[in-house]
Amino acid sequence: MEHRGLFSSLHECLNAIESKITDLSTKHCIIKGKINIIRSDGLSGPGKSASICLYSCTQFDPNTNKGKLSERACLKNGKSNKHNGTKIITYQLKFNVEPDFGIPGAFVINSQHKHKFFLQSVALEVPDHPQIIHFDCNSWVYPVRKTKVDRLFFSNTSYLPSETPKALIQLRKEELISLRGDGTGERKEWDRIYEYDYYNDLGNPDKGGEHARPILGGTESHPYPRRGRTGRPPSNQDPSSESQPETINLDIYVPPDERCSPKKLSEFISNSILAIVHFLIPEAKSLFQQDHSSFKSFDEIRAMFSSNRSQAMEGWVAEKLKKLVPDELFRKITHASKGKPMKFPLPKILADEFAWKDDEEFGRQMLAGVNPTVIRVLELFPPRSKDGVESSIKASHIEHNLDGLTLAQAMGQWRIFILDHHDYIMPFLKKINTEDVCAYATRTLLFLRNDATLKPVAIEVSSHEDNEINRVFLPAAKGIEAALWQLAKAHVAVNDSGYHQLINHWLKTHAVVEPFIIATRRQLSVMHPIHRLLDPHFKDTMHINALSRSILINSGGILEKTLFSGEISMELSSVLYKDWRFHDQGLPADLIKRRMALDDSEKPGGIHLLFEDYPYGADGLEIWIAIKTWVTDFCSLFYATDDSVKSDVEIQEWWSEIRNVGHADKGNESWGYQMTSLPDLIEALTTLIWITSALHASVNFGQYAYAAYPPNRPTLCHKCIPSEGTMEFAEFLQDPEKYYLGMLPTRFEMTLSIALMEVLSRHTSDEVYLGQRPSSEWTDNVEVQQKFKKFGENLQEVEKRILERNKESRLKNRWGPAKIPYKLLYPDTSNVGSKEGITGKGIPNSISI
Template sequence: MEGLKRVSSMKRCSNVVKTKIVNNLNPICHAGQQLTLKGKFFITLTQDQRKSIPGKFISVQIYSGTEVDPITGKGKLSEKAVLKHDGTKKHDNGDAKTMIYKIRINVYSHFGTPRAFLIQNRYKKRFFLQSASIETCNNHIIHFDCNSWVYPIKKTKSDRLFFSNACYIPSETPRALMELRKEELERLRGESDVNSESEERKEWGRIYEYDCYNDLSDPEKGPEYLRPILGASWLYPYPRRLRTARKPSASGPANESRPRNFEIYVPSDERFSPNKMKELKSNSIHALAHFLSPKALHQQCSKSFESFEDILDLFSASRNQRIEGWVRDNLNKMLPIQNLEEIIRLIKNKPLELPIPEILSENAWVWKDDIEFGRQMLAGTHPIKIQCLKTFPTQSSINPSFIEQRLEGWTLPQALKHGRLFMLDHHDYLYPFLNRININGVCAYASRTFLFLRSDGMLKPMAIELSLPGSSLSKGISRVFFPAKQGIEAALWQLAKAHVQANDTKAKLLNPHFKDTMHINALARIILINSGGVLERTLSSGEISMQLSSELYKEWRFDEQGLPADLIKRGMAIKDENNPSGVQLLLQDYPYAIDGLEIWVAIKKWVKDFCSFYYKDDESIRSDVELQSWWSEIRTIGHGDKHNETWWYQIDTTSSLVESLTTLIWVASAQHAAINFGQYAYNGYPPNRPTLCKKFVPMEGTIQFGEFLKDPDKYFLKMLPNRFEMSLVVALFDVLSRHTSDEVYLGCQLSPGWIDSESIQNRFAEFKEELKEIQARILERNRDPKLKNRRGPAKIDYTLLYPDTSSSWSRTALTCRGIPNSISI
């Protein structure tokens, strides 16, 4: 869904979230007089910019948004003025700082209202323009949220244009801005650059185009690093990525050459701010330095851990202060050398310490608890896969009578009719790939897990089915495991649960509709999802991980991504037009769904009010050429392999527009928060949710079964990833679970003047108040002893969908840090 990220850049020319302006704030004081416009510009310095940028190298011109120059057909343009330094604002997160500059520009009284400005950078380096404001003679302040890099004009060959926070639908765009708007769209689409198709995108570029995932391979390293191209094929359909137009790989024209550092092309409006890039880099290096240098790593890291206490040493500050050569070699395959050197330097400093994952905070053995195993399917990091069964799957090898014996007096038909039987299904989509997955020491099954809803609202695991395909000469096998309290059966059951968790963790990481923003996607293609990257090293699916993602995408439908539709699809809810969410939950103690539906309703109401205020009728939606072009682009190009599907919404009514926008906001904010930010709390202790298994569950009569009987715990530990793989994946979960300091959260505005409409600002304030009421209800539910899934045996309050970020206690909890507006990690 990366194509959707075009929204954020095109917002600057107001062609996606469109509004009309009802104010006419003309700064005329007295006819014929000269007026002075005062401006402030906020520039964030990068680490290599120790001193402020000389303002004399930066000039600004202001466009009128109300008065047209008859010669150019654009708004009247002021004279140039250079910036003057006006102070420094330091940030709370260390040495980062923002420099404040000012300008004064004289214009005639008939200049009109400023609505855009040109900025020219004649300095030798780029700078990050955070925001700007222009004050008119009647003390009205016009705001500009820029958040973009401005590169030297020697590179760009043109000035940068920024529009104010006033927005317009196309038919109501002032004539003074019409031509500017058109030119800006042409730049973003590459239509103004005759060489845009063939030339490699430069760092300072701003062109948005699409391409297939043809840059995951690294064939120069050898044929084992060759991967299929994803997208534009019936075999490997996939959403499109941002086009970078790098040169073809030397090994063949189908694959794009890979960058050898982190400087991959991302349009300047989409690149991380200096603070965010610094924090992401620092967090990554901190995590790797911590987990790749404990005292255990001076041993052979290909070995398994000797005890569960040995795994806990990962989180201690005690360490051997060196990285062995074989570790360096492994990291060199995944990281640019300069970053590896930073890790080594950091290790030589003071010891690093990370918190014990919350899953262990109350009880170091709670991860073995069956009820906790079931609870995490409703309130853990992947609460979107479990489904309520209406019929028992006929393809399952489990005898239904064995299930009926564990239904606490219910018959199987009764349990199915009353919604008491649930399944976590990782079987059919995975089964065809197992022979390819189970090479190079990986041991994976296709799995079905059956659970029963107890009278206290918690899920009791009843059976796990693990399947393997046979070879061409033998049939596949399917084994069934049942819960047991002690003995060999209990140990085998624990092994089976680990295989289920490995499948559940893999699907969460690979579902294609949870895509990151452009910059994090670009970084992911360099070190995370590329051939030989982190995911291939840490997931059981290995080198076919992205192919498996493509397989999952075959079943993806946009109209099923909204929370109510998703719950209905999984049998967790039924339609209910009398309910504000449009559905009625069948499982009343389902923390993700309960909290999520309240947030969904709040988002949808806010979106509906916004759209209804500016689009007066359905015809105004249908006639908005830019809106229709944007939605067509998403369907026919961004998701080109699915453009003929009949389930796409046709945005021709207010209701279809509201549903589409609500779905986009939900996926990028609340759903992502629920899935992403609890990863360290739950997955940070690999025995609870391993990412891969190195051994199968042993068969009776085999040498492996004898090894298992001798020491079940040791066999379990040998089944887990080795030291290097486990350290790497825990470091990854630590990075993914962190928020950056400049995150903008749901219900929080980017700046005081984020939109020039008092009515919309008032409605947004109501949305924010609604979120506060929701968070109060979340806390109340967490205190309710009858809602056992909200804490469970692990005693972790469910706060992954808690919106507030203001209180100090919420900042200290790993799973209670607010809902970011967008996917940026």
């Protein structure tokens, strides 16, 4: 009886447990997931010290006005692996949720870990749901003791504001508000805050009056795009300027999501240091000792590119460097440089030793070099300044060089072109020209020959003492006239180099895009489809711009040391920002404005090139059409009508903030688009993507090929073109080549400039290119994925046509005397070419260097 009673009790107990388990299973279901974290050197993974809660996007909680919230789940069972050289830790997630929890649409992560970590992605499997739910995070997560709040992420599903699930509306609003900040306080590393500021950090008045610089932005005299605010305290000498650290600041604040990866940052810095050390170790006793001597021969300059050197970072260099950068970064740089050979190829312009001197190559680089967006058709002869003052170039100067045409005939056929660097330089010549620098404002006229090559026919150089003084130089094959012509071409190249670096490269890509990034983060939710469209085109730009403000465009920075414009370089870019118009930045509009193309609605892109052999224009148009087709396809999936654009509150606030805050110094006439229709949106987005990808690639990645040999594109001149009867002219007559070499930048200036060209031209190892995304799960929308695949296929077809054009011998401008094939707008979607090194190949999605 006792045994039977015990058995009966156990049986009843087991039945009760089984009943309880059954009851629990009907009240809960299990959502499983994986979370990928990129492991950073010296930082451990978070493990169980981090936990996640899910928000439902289908079940609304009236008590919170948000989606239902799950219980917390900790990160478990971390396993390390490598993907494309990146160390990744994958953790398992398991959520017990109620059966009616619905579909997760967001999650919050709480980190009690002592370190920050980089959260790459999360994937969730929901019972009875056909698709895996992806979260493409790609963001730093900081300890909650620093941030004071959990970090929120939304799934990869996109919604227009009016179509946001009710359960996510409040989360969407709160997230945007949290990113805007209140405009006060100094920003800390972990702050995800996007605010605007003037360029008030270029000078360093506390270091002395010679380091004071005008504040750019906010005034009629010095308009400029806004930058991201850091909130550093004001300087002591000038409260309107931001204070600067005593040493090079490589740790300037940018919001965490805009920061370069640790790998990329250490790669960028080590490349910069190695480039400088490579040239300066043989030349100087100290890394920062300036050698003001000049080269004695062209062979001596060419010898700088010897590829036989292989030197580790010498101890004295390491000691200097250690004082300039944080310890953690110093360790990464020395590790990256250990045993790394310092070998640099000859710049491509030197494949033919004398090609750079050729007049045809001089003209070709205006069509296919690194600054192909300045040359334009001359519509009125003689050229004249904005105030109506006529040039000194006469018809008699050039008519004998027009292949039998009269000037009137050549003008009527649109065959006279001008490279105009006159009006914007003239007011600054007194400031620029010192005892050590000689600059002119220049105009260069060229004639379009029957084979579509450009023949320079006259160069006018203007100087400014009390009145403008003009001299005209004409091409010559030999003798003193030929030597003077070479001097004139050098001064044209100096102007063009400065305009290229300050305006077409820095201002018209880097600087003008930063307000678009800030406005996108502040006004477009990450759930917004346009945010997802634009996001890859903003990668690393704010961080690169911040580094530039610290070492490149600041007082005493590299550009002031190497460009003819010196201390007034950024002030000059401010003057030219006055002429900037967003609606002119699209390629078709730009080509038409310069009369390099004509309106033609029957042609792809709506325009017809003036002549076929314009490599930048021909390749660029195909890239532009591919981008616009992709943007049109994408936008048409989310916007059915013009009204749907007008009623999109986030898009309207975004466009308003760009115009009225980010580019507040520009009037309404600078924009062209009112954002009241779908075509407005498509045109604006196409223009923005064009600027960040193709335009930047075309003016950046060819720099080493052309500008790393300073005689081809000098950045400043130390001597003027001598006038007859002067001692300088006697010196010139005695040895024209020696005079030319003495006119060029000094050894120090050349080496610094070459090092900069090498760093800027180098594709980094983690670059993502046009037509690519870092993850195939960047969107859960199947139709978007199909359209994006079509975009990649279109770019592959463009590649084929570019290669075909480069094989056509009749298209002389695609190679030229220097034999440099035009590939600056070659997409390279198949990744055949090496992405590292000085390649000039491939179009990155973003301005990331």
